[in-house]
Amino acid sequence: LRDGGYDVSDYTAVLPDFGDLADFVEFADAAHQRGMRVIIDFVMNHTSDEHPWFQESRKDPDGPYGDFYVWADDDKGYPDARIIFVDTEASNWTYDPVR
Secondary structure, eight states: OOOOSOOSSSSTTTTTTGHHHHHHHHHHHHHHOOOOOOOOOOOSSOOTTTHHHHHHHHHHSSSSTTTTOOSSSSSSSOOOOOOOSSOSSSSOOOOOOOO
């Protein structure tokens, strides 16, 4: 897991640093009993390379997840793209030897 938890590999689990799903339910219930609402950060615009969608896209370019990700033979496709994780990554692109 990289990027402070934004390298999502499972959208249905709680980041272990914060407990598990039962802990989250208990926390949300306690907040609601106090008249508070809970806001969660749910990142949908990118995933981990360990996420099942990425694994399927990597495995089968023509499959249902084949175009879920940007695949290229080089990093020249988006030269003006801002680097998103400037503190942890030198580029938005990573070479994948499998595909």
